[in-house]
Amino acid sequence: MFDKKSGFVALLGRPNVGKSTLMNHLIGQKIAITANKPQTTRYRIRTVYTDDRGQIVFMDTPGIHKAKNKLGEFMVEAAMKSLHEADVVLWLVEPSSYIGRGDQEIIKILKQSLKPVILIINKIDTVSKEAVSEAIKAYEEQMHFDKIMTVSALRSTHVPELLGAIFQMLPYGPMYYDEDTVTNEPMRQIVAEMIREKALRALNEEIPHGIAVTIETMKQRKDGIWDIEATIYCERDSHKGIIIGKGGSMLKKIGTQARIDAEKMLEDKVNMKLWVKVKKDWRDSDILLKNFGYHEEDEK
Numbered sequence: 001m002f003d004k005k006s007g008f009v010a011l012l013g014r015p016n017v018g019k020s021t022l023m024n025h026l027i028g029q030k031i032a033i034t035a036n037k038p039q040t041t042r043y044r045i046r047t048v049y050t051d052d053r054g055q056i057v058f059m060d061t062p063g064i065h066k067a068k069n070k071l072g073e074f075m076v077e078a079a080m081k082s083l084h085e086a087d088v089v090l091w092l093v094e095p096s097s098y099i100g101r102g103d104q105e106i107i108k109i110l111k112q113s114l115k116p117v118i119l120i121i122n123k124i125d126t127v128s129k130e131a132v133s134e135a136i137k138a139y140e141e142q143m144h145f146d147k148i149m150t151v152s153a154l155r156s157t158h159v160p161e162l163l164g165a166i167f168q169m170l171p172y173g174p175m176y177y178d179e180d181t182v183t184n185e186p187m188r189q190i191v192a193e194m195i196r197e198k199a200l201r202a203l204n205e206e207i208p209h210g211i212a213v214t215i216e217t218m219k220q221r222k223d224g225i226w227d228i229e230a231t232i233y234c235e236r237d238s239h240k241g242i243i244i245g246k247g248g249s250m251l252k253k254i255g256t257q258a259r260i261d262a263e264k265m266l267e268d269k270v271n272m273k274l275w276v277k278v279k280k281d282w283r284d285s286d287i288l289l290k291n292f293g294y295h296e297e298d299e300k
Contacts (some may be wrong), residue, residue: 005054007087007170012061012110014102017092018122022153023047023060026163029182030261050179053167057176059086071236072285083109088169089117090162095127095150097138107142116169119145120162188215193264195230195274198257202250203243210235211243212282212292224268224295231275233282233292245277251276 011019024030027047045060059082080140083089091110095105110117119139124132132150142146147165151158177184192213199211216229232254234240244251259272282288 002172002174004172004175005167006056006175008057008059008085009088009090009166009170010059010061010082010086011090011092012083012106013092014094014106015102017094018153019092020045020060022090022092022122022151022159023058024119025153025156025159026058027182042198045183046104046183047183048177048181049163050175050177050181054170055175055177055179056163056166056170056172064170070286070289080109080205083113083115086115087171088166089113089115090120090166092120092122093139095123095132095133095135097120097131097134099138099142099155104142105249107284111143113147116146118162118165119148119205121148121150122153124150126158145277187266188218191218191228191258192230192293194261194265195232195254198254198261199232199243202254210239210283212279212288214292218287220268226262226266226268226270228262228270229271229275230272231277233277233279235278235280237278237281240276240278 011023013019017120023045027049030049041216047058047060049056054146059290061082091106099107121132121135121139131249136148136150146169149158149162149165151162153159183190192215196211196213199213203211212233214231214233216231218226220226232243232251234243242250243254245253255272255274259270262272275287279288281290
């Protein structure tokens with residue numbers, strides 16, 4: 001018999017509702033990238049929270065949206081796979097009583113899945129208490145939830161209470177990871193995502209969705225310094241010029257900011273070099289998607 005709780009928890013929701021921000025605050029460390037742009041998360045990112053009560057394996061998922069290309073299809077499929085594997089589902093929504101078509105589709109999916117669902121009204125710091133109450137009422141009329149909670153992922157409001165609620169709903173079971181594990185994501189992928197995050201934040205609207213990042217080399221010298229070489233791929237020649245910037249200024253900005261994050265994670269100095277290459281329409285190429293790491297691993 002197991003004496004601690006454990007299980008898998010999927011964070012679902014429309015793009016840009018704050019899933020990655022919430023997960024980072026739940027585990028107390030930044031692993032998933034965040035940006036004020038839809039579809040920032042492309043992979044299923046697993047992180048692990050362990051304390052005396054047991055272990056929660058969080059699965060941050062891409063926002064559920066209408067796919068416009070093969071990358072979009074991969075992202076929606078990744079989100080749906082997490083739903084099927086989850087013991088508990090956290091559904092994040094905006095603090096609004098208007099329930100749009102996208103959230104209506106998620107309601108249909110959740111009703112069919114029969115998984116325990118905690119509805120999370122996020123971003124409560126941006127609206128009045130009355131607006132939050134109206135949002136709760138509107139969603140309660142749509143379906144039954146095992147629990148409804150309000151949070152501000154950005155400010156960590158009610159995050160400890162949410163952890164407690166999750167543990168209450170999880171079954172007793174084994175520890176899936178060592179207690180000091182925070183994520184099972186490969187280090188190279190985390191660094192690639194850090195670079196993509198800085199590009200997302202720095203570049204204008206139409207370019208970020210067409211960017212992919214690959215780590216060409218990542219080696220640590222004897223003196224502890226990490227040498228990281230990465231390539232940013234875009235879909236158009238005109239985008240390449242924008243990413244590089246005048247005299248290389250934009251690429252330098254992206255690289256400097258990504259290096260700072262990488263040094264915090266690796267706890268050592270980092271020497272980072274970035275290149276930019278064009279791969280037209282890569283988001284609709286099965287081969288390039290796989291080369292860029294957009295393929296599911298069989299796990300759990």
